[in-house]
Amino acid sequence: MGYNTGKLGFRGLSAALSMALAMGAAAEECQEFVDNLLSQMTIDEKIGQLTLPAAGDISTGTSRKTFVDQQVADGKIGGILNIRGAEKIRSIQEVAVEKSRLHIPLLIGMDVIHGYRTGFPIPLAQSCTWDIPAIEEAAAIAAKEASACGISWTFSPMVDISRDPRWGRQAEGAGEDPYLGSEVARAMVRGFQGDLSKDTQVLACLKHFALYGAAEAGRDYNTVDMSRQQMYNVYFPPYKAAVEEGVGSVMSSFNIVDGLHATANPWLLTEVLRNQWSFDGFVVTDYASINEMSTHGLGSDYDNSIAALKAGTDMDMISEGFARNLKKGVENGDIPEALIDSAVSRILTAKYRLGLFQNPYKYNNTEREKTDLYLPEARKAAKDMAAKSFVLLKNENSLLPLKAEGKILLTGPLADSGANLPGTWAGDVLLDQTKSVLESMREYVGNKCEILYAKGSNICDDPHVEWGMTVGGREMRDSRSAQEMLNEALEKAQSADVIVACLGEGGEGSGEGSSRADLTLPDAQQRLLEALVATGKPIVLLNFSGRATVLSHEDEVLPAIMNVWFGGSEAADAITEVVFGDICPSGKLTVSMPRSVGQIPVYYNHLMTGRPKIPYDAPYRPYSSNYLDIPNSPLYPFGYGLSYTNFDYSDFEISDTELKDNGVITASINVKNTGNRDADEIVQLYIRDVIRSIAPPVMELKGFQRLSLKAGESRRVSFDITPEMLKFYNYDLEFVAEPGQFDIMIGGSSDKTLKQSFEYKQ
Ligand code: BGC
16 A cells, blocks of 8 residues: 555655655754644644554553544544554554545554563663673664564663662663663664664663652652752763663653652753753653643643643653643643644654654564564574673582583472563563473483472462562462472472572562562572572572562572573573583673662662761670661672682773873773683773762772683773763762862772772863
């Protein structure tokens, strides 16, 4: 079917458009095109472009409202989310293009968060690879697959800094650090959007703007209250980085900022986003945010819709608040129609950038849907990334890697549960086809050794608790009694040489709406582990989690622990190859793992107190900033992660002890792989501003390099340090570097670094 644009004659324009696009799509031409189209729209059609309803193909929110084709034909809809399949999407796109008066194509949105059909590790795990090119490639593969299925717009990247693992959405971001978070944000924008004229790229959506990761008490959707200094120095950088990288859209967050809903906060959406950062894309609300503003106690549906538009929101996801109220707002004189025009213009511009006016069926190539999904190269990239994301937390007496010999007992609720491995927001990964760790290990060892299996326990005992017990609608509970399951595991443990326990959260135990107050292993699994420990057999814990969890007890009683997160559709093979030593683990934590929930928030780049912790003898109170019952430090710090080899850092030198304006200091260090296997190491550069006008953090990540070193190989690694890297937002929110002493720290973990100092002189 051809693309007939009726009176506007887009067909004629389309030749001119393609030339313009080929020549670099001049902004002016786009503007002219958009202005021309806008000038022919009725107010209802304009508001239609600002309206984003869902299809019911998947559900990502509580509202069940869906659109009907007639609304599309009437030009009352600008895009649709949660609709699946190139063919189906094509037919609704046809309604928009053929039947609506102005033939404007729809945006088709979906949460393509960590892969589409090929499941990559959850974003938190991806960040633990510190492998920026691989993260970019993962986004590009996700874009290629999603676009083959009709999707033109992904609600990703989620770049919210999170220092609170009670918040289940820690799974969806890059952890606690603004610098690493910014690098990841940029990589994902590049990977998704690349060259938007291609049909293999999609529009990205930066979310959730802003500060969503700082929800009080780690409870999802909760209030945020924070100083401007903390916003600009810690929470804003990844959003800003994604904007600089050219992200095409931004999603406002669900939370309150300064007493206003983020969706109707003019300071955030207009002053910061547009005026300070020059964002030129469009802003969409999160799911039903405008409706929810009334529940926050923030006025009527009418007031909230007007306030959201005025603040800088362009598109209303689900609420239909714009559809109900904006026309009235113009009639009442509460908003000028020009404000609606600006919003419409931004959305039409995005459609233009995507090439949808030129070819509205660009993403409906049903051939590609058959040929471009779950390809061997995509699966390999996903497996490699999963293997790089695992963080080896403890490995006493080199228990890992295991030899494929004797009898190995594989146990735990995550051992034979492929559907759990893709984790939250699993996209269109075929959960039933995802290999389990048991299947993978048995395949790998063949008849070299015996893998015994006993489930051992359910994820938790409580029959009412949903998390991890149903995955993608699949029932994961074992109907046997807890005791029967435990007995089976213990009996099999008797004849095993080593036990591999696959314990943790379950794929949907983290993610949206999945906050937890207790981050230790659920009771059922703790009982299993205790009973296994009592057998005296060596135990390897593979901890599955979508966040930092509390493993203090496990650290005391177990010789080996590896955090394997949720590694995607290829996770099982990656786990097998790391456990048996074909691949050496190299992931490093991007979130601090607390000793206890009571320490939260615990993060590496904290400020000093006036009374730093001092050693003391209980029971005397030292009146210093510490707990009476546990250390201040996390159990495993940011940047930490072991390998099957060791790395030695030495000969740390800096090229000068003074840094002048426009100058550079080079910091260099020897890194040696002192073991007998080839491996990767992540070398981390931290800087501390010793004294400055607002209290400085004890250290801040400013650079990193991922190295591959052969057994015995040494390499000199260097980092250039410039005044730009010393800048921070001061009390008046000016981005400045202040003269004085700075420490440079380099090492393989934030708690294990070598130090040099220099003075910065302006
Ligand atoms: C989530 C967003 C998501 C949206 C659309 C919301 O509930 O907070 O992250 O993009 O739903 O599915």
